[in-house]
Amino acid sequence: MTALRRLRHPVLSLALMATVLFLIAFFLLPTGRLLILSVLNRAGEPTMDHYARLFSSPVYVQVLLNTVRISLITAALSTVLGFPVAYFLANARPGLRRVALFLVLLPFWTSFLVRAFGWMILLGRHGAINSTLMWIGFDGPYDLMFNEAAVLVGMVHAMLPIAILAIYGVLDNIDPRLPRVAQTFGARPGSAFWVVYLPLAAPGIAAAALLVFIASLGFFVIPALLGSPSNMMISQVVIFHADEMSDWGFGGAIGVMLLVTSVLIFLLFERLVGAQVLFSDASLSSGTEGRHPPGPGRPRRLLTAIGRISDLFVAALELMLRALPSGQRRAVRHLLGALLPALLIAFLILPILFVIPIAFSRTEFVVWPPVGFTVDWFGEVMRSPIWRSAAWRSVSVAVATATLSVLLALPLAIQLTRHPFRFRGGFMALLMAPMIFPHIIIALGLYYFFARLGIIGTSFALVMGHTLFALPFATLTLLAAFKRYDWRIDQAASVSGAKPLTVMRLITLPLVSAALGSAFLLAFVRSFDELTVALFISGGLTTTLPKQMWTESLTQFTPALTAVSVLFLAFVSTLILAGEGILKARR
């Protein structure tokens, strides 16, 4: 009996152990160490000096409050704006949905930097909006950039895809017949939506708000590029202080503040909705199935009231539409339903596209409209040893990260779906934590850890750091595939005489190859796009593409940089399309 067990488990258990050790070594210990440093002075004695310094300076307190405020507004706006798009995705025809999903995924996988560049081209003093206004006859140029409004627009633009995908994940699992069922029981369309659909969607909405809030807390790209010093967010302070190597304790104190805020919000979320929504892994919830989405309990009266009001609007709209012949009426209804999502998707995509014409402009500076046409910038970038080595470094680190992630995620996903073990919940929480933690804390912890090991700037350090973020994505992708997997097929093969490894090679792997492909791609893009960890632990000759783009953009925003962005965009969208292709071919 034990022989049978031993035959099945060794590789799986090994992967589980390796992952736990990996997470302890590169996540728990470094991050924990950083947090401990916040209460130690240089001699290693306990002290609260770092916190005293943080709170005694009105500047830091101001920055902390500013960070929380911007994050809250961003979370609220992203969630409210994300819902219509997610609803559209969940209810659109399959063909339309695929197109719309691609348009949401493209910005999701496109570097925050490239997206910020788009806004710089739009909002700059010589940017697209100012030049258009002046062409129309306004006085201009106006100062559209370097203020809080610009930061918020940029932040919402950066975070909206996360919100959309989080909400979509939940909406996609709601039985689309339910609102219609409610209507057959007498609910008007508006009431059916607010009383039946929205409560079911609530976990997704809450998850979106949480994810965006926590991601925003640790964000620095947008406020640094689009904001003024008075819009500074806390991560910028961390980055600033990390440059002066000595001040670990202070960085740690800021990390603790970020962490405490995140954990408080997370616990609130856990109490209200339950964390499993975040991991979109229903198999996880099997133990905690008793937890229902917040159904029509306390907020029912409010929702009912809103539903009634919305019914009035719908009725009024229908009255106006009645003037039209029925064919046109349907067309108008469809148009109205698609209008808001279409506008929001345009808001996501268009700013990114503005980098393209600039990349072909003859001017030395970024001005709108672009002047003439040249491909010189591409030539310059592709000949430049710095850009070439950065690109090479990024690709090789991403390939290594993706390979490592998939190699770990595959046995993990099998273990998690097939052989439930006692600490499964705890393990998942540990595995997913890097995804939910503000990245800046992890990056700072790794910086300190790798600095002591003397391996700052090595590819190994980068790959380890990136795998922390890529592994959860790869694991979730494979978990989803294995959850749908019919293990009887494997059993049939083994009863037919196939040895375990033969079953794996001939049956299991071919059947999940699409998921393996997308897990690899997801992990690859996660790493390829990663800036925070790279910012701290790469540098000089070992810089990565995002790090190099970041460094350049701080000194000067040039057409050469937009050329890099265009290449970056082309590369990432090719990857997404290739991934889509794999999925489609497999179906």
Add this chain to the structure above:
Amino acid sequence: MTAAIEISGLSRRYGSVTALQPTDLSIAPGQFVTLLGPSGSGKSTLLAMLAGLLEPSGGRIRIAGRDVTETPAHARNIGMVFQGYALFPHMTVGENVAFPLRMRATPERTVAAGVTEALEMVQLGHLAARYPSELSGGQQQRVALARALVHRPAVILMDEPLSALDKKLREQMQFELRRIHAAIGATIIYVTHDQQEAMTMSDRICVLRDGSILQDAAPDRVYFEPANRFVAEFIGESNILPVSLIERDGGLLRLRLPSGEEVRAPEADAAEQAEAEIMIRPERVTIVAEDASAENAIAATISEVVLTGGLTRLIFRTAWGQPLSATWLTDRGMARLTPGTEVRLGWRVADTVVLRKADP
């Protein structure tokens, strides 16, 4: 002769839940044995352990005399038809059927011949190049069957193979399975919760409940001499009436019904107790004329007459108010049986089965 399958003390627990109590079973080569029981009775657990897909908590399994308790599934040399078929979706029908042969490193020429033969046997020879997704449920079922027998295993396990088919196809496949069993002569262990399926195909039926085998006998014995009330009710239709023992009268028992009416039954162990139950199959219940004599007869009232097709189902009410059903071949004359009419119901002594009261 060595038993095809011999299990001794085989058991399985999941934590504190016992899926299968320690069980002994010996199956002769070539037998068609059905494990019959409701869900959760342990029948699939037993089958999975035979296949090597589940580790036993205790006990031994021998296949053709060889102890395979510790042998992994791939080395047990059995065939299996899975619930839902579990065909390899990325392989053609031919490749699916060839799989067990290829895993045994069979020369390709022999593989081709074996596949053709197996597909002919299930009448799918013309579909070898198709993919499973291009086949109907019934055809997929046949492919699964061909894959299970292509390598000529001595033992074939079947886990509710027909449960996904519609009624008509299911009945057709039952006869097909009998034909194939006769042709290949393999030992077949068949799991189902459908008692009619079990009756149709089996040489032997093991009725399971709550992880134990309640009765292990040929279909006719399970039907006519159910070991207890559960088996009686699970297999076929049954009327169960409470009785108390009046006396033993030679080879017969004289029993009293709640109405005070007296009936007789053959001697049985179950009648050790003063309180017992008797079971009469509905098709054995007849209406007897007032003046006619019957071995057993009681007064009843017609409460419902339901025409179901070839059979008509009648519900009566006994003098103490218990419903009692009868199933008869449909006849035009039955239209005259109107609810409310008082009648005498009769059945033969030999059709009266005494059941032990203690069985819940």
